[in-house]
Every structure is written in structure tokens, then in C-alpha cells.
Amino acid sequence: LLLLLYTNAYGLYHMIIAFDELKTDYKNPIDQCNTLNPTVEKVKKIKRVKIAIKLVLPEYLIHFFFCVMFFCAAEWLTLSLNLPLLAYHVWRYMSRPVMSGPGLYDPTTIMNADILAFCQKEGWCKLAFYLLSFFYYLYGMIYVLVSS
């Protein structure tokens, strides 16, 4: 279980990195040489968006799985902590842009400063949440082990 959570946090971290790259890209002078290189750039960019897309669904699924586990274990407190995020995930996925495949981010609007900033902020917040809950679960597990 812990491992899963860790993976989740790790995945999210990658996602943040991906966004960060998107944002800082081309502000970095070294990257400037890519200017002349549209195809390569484009492939790179799309790849990054894809990374983000690929990570989103597993993250949601894992989180959902956690909630189910907590529910089964009757860990009401933990579950209630996680429910808001679950609800947010559902809402977020429902209100995603029109898309035929799974995914959350639209490559045509992701470069919009507002959206990019929002996605980044969202990523950081969730990372913090997952890290905190990771330690909380760890504490819970150790407590259970020790007391039994």
C-alpha cells in the first residue's frame, strides 16, 4: 500500500516536472537553438503533454483504489480526508475538454499562461497532500505494528 502511494507521489512529481519544463522551455537560452527546429520541438512538446496525460489516469485510479481500501478497512477518518480529493478528481475529469481518448490536458490550450499556471499549482498542492498522507499512513502502519 505504501509503495503504491509512493509511486503515486513519484508519478505526480514527474508530472510537475513535465509542466515545469513546458513552462520554462524556451525561456532558457540554451533551448533557443531549437527555434530552428520545429519538428523536434513539437515532438518534444507533445511527448511532454502525453506524459502528463499518461500519468493523470493512473494517479486517479490509484487514489480511487486507496479510497476503496480505506472504505473496506473502515478507516473512516482517513477516508474522509481523502474524499474531497476524490470528488475533485471526478469533477475535474468530468469537466475536461472535449476529447475522444482518455486524458485531461488539451495540447492546444495548455500553453495558455493561466491554464499552465493552474496545472502547475494543482500539481504542487497534490504532491504536498500525497506526501503528508504518506507519512500519516506510515505512522499509522507502524503504530498498528507496534501495538499489535
Add this chain to the structure above:
Amino acid sequence: MHPPTGCYGAPPQQQSYPTIPAHPAPVPSKAPITNSAHSANYYRSNHHQQQQQQHLSQHHVAPSPYSASPSSAPPSQTYATLPSSAPPPSNAHYSQQPLQQQHHPPYAPPGSYYGPQSYHAPPAQQSQQQPSLVPAPAVGPGAPVYPIVSYPSAPGSSQFGTLSSSQSAAAHGVMPTQMGAPLHQYGTTRPASTAAVQPGYGVAPPSHLAPTVNGQGGTGMCGGDTSSSSTGSASPVPNSYDNLEGGSYPDSMPPSNHMTNQAAPYGNYGYPGMPPAYHQGPAAVTDSSPSHDPYGQSSYQQYSQPFPNMSQLSAALGGLSGVPELEVAALRPVNLLQERDLLPHRPLEAPEPNLSPDLKKVNCCPQSFRCTLTSIPQTQALLTKARLPLGLLLHPFRDLQQLPVITSNTIVRCRSCRTYINPFVTFLDQRRWKCNLCYRVNDVPDEFMYNPVTRSYGEPHKRPEVQNATVEFIASSDYMLRPPQPAAYLFVLDVSHNAVEAGYLKYFCESLMDNLDKLPGDTRTRVGFLTFDNTIHFYNLQEGLSQPQMLVVSDIDDIFIPSHDSLMVNLKESKELVKDLLTSLPGMFSESKETHSALGPALQAAFKLMTPTGGRVTVFQTQLPTIGAGSLQSREDPNQRSSTKGVQHLGPATDFYKKLALDCSGQQIGVDLFLLSSQYTDLASLSCISKYSAGSIFYYPSFHCTQNPTQLEKFQKDLERYLTRKIGFEAVMRIRCTKGLSIHTFHGNFFVRSTDLLSLANVNPDSAFAVQMSIDDSLADSSLACFQAALLYTSSKGKRRIRVHTLCLPVVNQLSDVYAGADVQAITCLLADMAIDRSITSSLSDARDALTNAVVDLMSAYKNNVCNLQQSGLVVAASMRLFPVYILSLLKQKALRTGTSTRLDERVFAMCEFKTQPLQQLMRMVHPDLYRLDDMSDQGALHLNDTVVPQPHLLHLSADRVTRDGAFLLDCGNVFYLWIGKSCDHLFIQDVLGFPDYASIPATMTHIPELETLLSERVRAFLDWLQDKRAFSSTLTVMKDNSSAKASFFQYLVEDRSEGPFSYNEFLQHIQQQMS
């Protein structure tokens, strides 16, 4: 000698530079280089010649360290001139004069030393010209330094005059009252006591500085002012001195400081004469003495000019930037509830940025590059306080009359931010330049030292790159990913039953046949055709066939290309076959009963066909795609058309088209969509194919070849323009801006590949872009903000080219200055773009509220922060006085209106147009121009060639301006309405329309006959003149007072209540309520 002149078509400058003749004769003005012609650049052609001649010109080089300019005048001359000029008759008036005179001697030496060339020349001229009082002086001085000065539009304003005047004002301690508010800083900086001294100061620095700053020329002059004003005292001197030591050159500022130290009376400078005396007089009395006006004004503006690029000076700037009279006018509070006649007589021009005249001269043309705020606020906080959006409106690939094209091995760019060298960089010395965007100091490459224009060496600041804000480079292979591909055009034609009914095919084929030779391209140009109904038909046009072969692919679920090399063929080799096909095509499907349309698969086929080369796909579609991938359902409920509640389905129903467009964009394929339909075709979904592949969209609602002749005419005209207009392939556009600014959002048709990079598979001269900006860091350490848009594209001739536009704007730290520089039209357009985004992501009513709030916010912000008068009513800066009218018209546009029956497709199309139309065109659509034609006089008329173009006044868009006894022309951008009142003058009807009286005018009339009467000639000249300024020709509709089409005329009278809930008055009242 000044090839650039040729380029610009500027008036001959010879007269202005006496010195010039000495030089080796330049290649006399070459034919202007027009970009459309793709003519070779002068550069290259001259090159070898120049080299040969170099030895000749060496004598110039020798003095170069100081005499950066070609001016041949020997230093001694300079000297001489100074003194002589110094005692101008005018000086006599001056009380200050003695002072100045004293200073003279010390000065003189420095004068000769430095800038001499550039300066002494001016003095001499000025003195000569003085008697005439012509603004010419400016030209004179500028000339020697900057051969290119010849900007046709450049006002002759005297730079010198300005300086002196400003100083004089300061000296006297008399500030014209109007200036008070803006100048505040001014007052503080200059204590009265210092005044006497300062004048001298001010003068000196400006002139000297100027040259340094730009390195290039024109700019420098005015910059000086700022510096002087800010410092006010000697303090500046040391600094500049340091710089000087630091290795400054003649170009660099230091020299100027030098001068300043010494004492600086104006006189020394050289301009001796006229300016000081002259100006001072007028300056003090700017307002009172009308006769002096020309001078006074010009001087004023200049005064305010910020110094380009000089960080040291920048601080001073704020203070200095006094407010030119223009700006004062722009700031005049206007009470909207009381003042009714807000419209200017002529269509509104872009406001001029408050820059020095030299910077203004080289600044980018507002039609290509325009900013919503011509004075950039220093911080985001200030911007927020102003409640105005900051953004750019670009029309980068516009058809230009003149464009300097540059071929050189190395394209000089900043090593850190990759900015192209531009007129607003600073040359620290001849070897180094400082980037104006990131402030990095770069080396000037050797090649750049040689100036092909003047054929001299050692004058990097006179290169055409540095003299023009819009230039085009021929790029080397470094700028290519692959060898330039041939121009490739694929036409995808809908031939289903519906299309045959509409009958567009015949007209398309005719038009293409006529324009086959005019398609942009070279001998490699490739064309292909593809038709579709429920199957896809390819055409084999391989050279050698006796007639075109049709290949039908009926498996639309898995499209394959039947033959790879014979479907896209070389136009030149297969021209006969293409013509054959075009002749037979309309007949081939005339019996078609197939009602399905497989647009999606056809686009996929087109994508596969074009993948190897990229190019342009032109799609003609007449109905909703019904089968295969990308099929759509009708989403419009006709009963909801006039609902005042939210409008649904503004966004795409499927992302098929978007994904395909992104694939196309990746393969450098642009898709243009012609939609000719009478029913709902879900443009919201279909438009994605063009939106993200940088295409353009044309929509002809209820198109029918016989029943709707006006649409047909428009289609034919548009098609002709479309087929023959310039095109660029494989384009990318990057927008760079001064450090501290960043790009927030883009609007237009493209794919955003990075935070500042747009990928444009195709670029055409008729599409514009808008960019929202935000201010990340304070711009306090710079006085200028620059924006550079670089468009890299492959021309239809297979050349890789880079078109670079650079815009330079002053940075201000006062709210009032921000308002004074607000460009109401650009703001309206940017807000429209933002509102459209909002209506798609959120809802239409949200977007409408946001627009109304924009007005409310602006009014409140202005009232609370700028206007101290406790006036009741709606007060707004004069520069923004039309804002409420424009916003009200926006709310009544098809794209954003509610409560009126609007078909969804038309609404979506209007939204697309908002995003892509260039500003002028968009403004005409939003707020049409209304003229009265029957009482036109020749007063103020333009004389172009042999024709007299009358300039009737603009009228407010209100029914009470449209009288029964008049004839009115409404210019809506893509259509003209000629409204004939019931009791219109018979003379007008006879002379212009060719009918005896009102009753005999037919109900539908779309042309004005060519009659031999004076009135007819005037009217036609006026219409042609309006027409000439736009890319797509507009149709004309003559309307009678009683005709049923009347409603479509009155819907444009936005100040009335005819459309939407508000009249203009009600709207103002509504805003007032919201404010309180």
C-alpha cells in the same frame, strides 16, 4: 548614396544633406524593393560593386572613430559652422543668451571633437533654414548621420527646436498649464533656481545622446531631453563620463556628457541658432501664440521622449516624460453624459507612442504591430490599477508596399535571447551592441561593420537592419529543417448532391482556371484535386496521360492513397490536364444523387497526400459531414436562436478535427475551409480543422449560385483574392519582449508550441494575431519596452525568409500617462478576443458581463485615480471616449448578441473572424463607418494621381443621423450599404445611380454605374479608395428606405435600441448604476 531611400520610396533627400555629394555616388535609388515582387535585395546586388569601391571610400573610414557618419565635412568646418550659427538673429531676443554665448567657446572644441559631423552639419543647415521657419531643420541635422532618414511620413519636426523649447520652458519656470498634471515630476526635478543652468544642459545632452543611443540614427536626438531633465544638474556628467572612458565611441553617449559638463548652452551645440531663441519664445507661450505652434508642439513632444535604452536615464524618464500636447488632449476628461459628438471626422488613427521623433520614425507601422497601451505601465500593479488589458495586435504577414530585404551571411542576433538586431538596440561602440530586450552586450560581427547601403565601413548603426523596424532576411540553411519544399496546393471539393444544388463548383473551377498562372509559386509548384461525397475520388494528373484519371476509394473507414506520385503533380508540366479537369469537373457530378458527405475521411486522405511536402489544403464543404470519421450531428435548436439565456454548442462536438489539425500542423499542412451552406453545418466543430492548422475560414451562409447573387459575387471575389494572395509555408512566429514582460495568451489561428512560439503551417497576409501580455517584473530600470515578432517562413518561391517587426514603446509610471497612451481600438479588439474565449469556456452571458464590467471598471478606475474633479456623470479620458460605444457595438455583434435571432453557425463564424481579422477590418465590422454622400464637398479631399477623393465626415451610428433627404454610405468592412432616403435629392439619384427618381430605383442594386457626372466620379473615387485599403473586396448593396432589407441596415446603427436591449444612452446609464 542611400539605397535605403530607394527602398522606402522616400523623397529624395539630397537636398537635405549638403555634405553628401562628396561621397562616391551611391547606386542611385534602386527600384523600391517590394516584398510582393520578391525582388532581389539591394544588398546582394550591390555587394560586389561595393567591395570594389571600398578602397575609394576609405577616406571616410579613416576619420571614422569620431566621424561615425559618412559626413564628409571636415572637422574644421564644423567648427566654423558653430560659431557662425551661434549668433542667430533670433537670439537677440533672449535674455539668456549672453549666458549661452559665454559658454560657447568652451563648447566649441568639444563640438568639433565629437559628434561633429552629425552635429555641425545640422547647425549650418538650421541657420540657413531658419528664416523660412520650415520644420526642415530636423531633417537637416538628421540627415548627415542617418542617410535613411527619409521616412515619408516623418513629420519635419525639428528635433532641435524641441529641445530648446523644452528647456526654455523649464528655464522660465513657466509650465503651460495643460501640462501640469503629467509633468508633475518635472516640476520637482527642476528647481527654479537651476533653471538657467539647466537649459544649457538639457540641450547638450539630448543632441549628443541621441546619436549614441541608437547608434543608428534618428532616435538619439530626443532622448537627450529626458536625461537632461531628470538630472537637472551636473550630476549626470560624471556618469556619462565614466561611460565615455569605458570605451565609448563617437556614437556613445559619453561625448554628449562631455559637452554638457562644459556648459552646455544650447548654442554650442550647434544648433545654434535658431533653436534657442526661437523656441524659447514660443515655448513659454505655447498656448498663447498660435503662430509658433508648429514649433512649440514639436518641441514639446520631443521633450517628453524617453531616452532609448539608457538605463541610467530611465529613472529620469518618468519625470521627464512630460506630456506632449497630444497627450494632454488625450487625457482631457470627457463627460460622456454631456458630450455627444465623440466621433472624430475621419476614422480613428492609432495613437502615436510618446517617443522621440527619431524613434517614432523608425518604429513599426501600427498596422503591422500595435499595442493596446502605447505607454507601457511600469509594474503589474499599475496595469491592474488602470483596468485596461495589455496586449499586442499583430498583422505580421501583411502586404507591404515597401520592405527592405536583406541578404547576408550572418544574421545578427543577440546571443542570449536571440533577438534580431533592430533599430532600438544600443551601440556601445562600433564593436559591441546591447540587446534592447535582455540587455546583453553582444559583439558586432565583422560583416556587419560594412554597410552595403552607403558602401562604407565602420557604420554598423546605418545598416538597414538598424534603420528599419520591419525588415526581411533571407535565411541561410541554418534556419531550415529540410530543404524548402515546393508550394503545394490541394483542393478538396464537396460534390455531393447538396453541393451540386448550391452550384459552387462551376464558379470555383472558373476562378481557379483564371488564376492558375497567378497561384503563388515557382516552377516546382504542385497541385492536386480530391473530391468526395460518400466516397473519395482522387485524380491522376500525371503528365503524359491523355485525360485526367479518376480513382475512387470507397473504403472510407481505412483510407489509402491509390497512387503516390501522380496525384500531386507539377502544375507547369501537367497544366493541360489540370485545365481539362477543371473544365470537366462541374459536369461530372451534375447528376449526383448522393447526399452523404464523408468530410472526415477526405481530410484524412488529404493529410496523407500532403504529408511529404506540407502545403495548403483548401476544403469546400456544403453540408454537415454525415459518414465516416468526424461525422457530426445537428446540434442547433432553431427555437433557441433568439434565447436570451446561454447559447449552447459554441465549442466543438468532437476532437476529431482538432487532432487532425494538430497532425496537419506537425506536417506543415494548413487547412483552409470554405463553408457554403444553407443549413446548420456545425462550424464550431469544423472550424477546428483550420483553427489549429493556421488556416483561414470563409463562410457563405445560404449560398446559392442563382438565388443569392450577392453571396456568389462575394464568393468569387474572395476566391480570387484567396488564390492569388501571398502565402508562406512551414512558418513559425516567435514573439519576444523586453525582460519583465511575458506573454499570457495568444489569439488567432495557430498552434502554440511554446510560451512564445506559434507554429503556423501556412501564413497568409490576411490573418492577424493578438497576444495578451502580463508584466512579471517591474520595468523600472528601462525607459523603453520593445516587442519583436519574427516570422520565419518559406516563401512560395522556395526561399526561407524571416520577417522581423520591432515595436518600441515608452514605459511610464503614472496612471495618467497610461490612459493618455491607451489605444481604444486595440483594446476593443483584444477585449473581443478575450470575450470570445470566455464565451466558449464559460458562457456567453459571462462574456457579455465581462465586457460591460470592463467599461465599468475603467470608468471607476479613472474616476478614482486620475480625475480629481468631483464631477458627476461618467468621466473618462478623451483617449478612451469611444470605449463605451465600441463595447456596446461589440455586445450587439452577431458573435456576442443575445435576444436576437442568430444562427449558430453565423455566430461561430463571427467569433472566428474576431480572432483572425486585422484590426482595421475588425473595427469596421464592429463599428461601421457611416458617411453622408449626397452633400460631399471637395474640402479636405485627397488628391491621388488624377482623382479627387472626397473625405466626408464620419457620423454617429444612430438613426437620427440618417435623414430622409440624404444618401448614406455604411462601410461594414466586408459590405457597403448605400442607403437612399425617401426624399433624397433627385440630382444625386440621377447623377450617381442613373435613375430619374427615387421610385425607379430597383429593389436590388449592387453596382454603381459609371456615369460621367462629377458626383458619380467622386462617389466612385471614394468607394474605390475605401476598397483599396482592404484585402478582400466588399460588395455594395443599394438600399431604399422602404425596402425589406432595411432591417439589415438598421441593425448596424448600434447607438439605437434597434438591436439588443440597450441604446447608447441606456448603456451609459446602466454603467453609471453599476459604478455606484
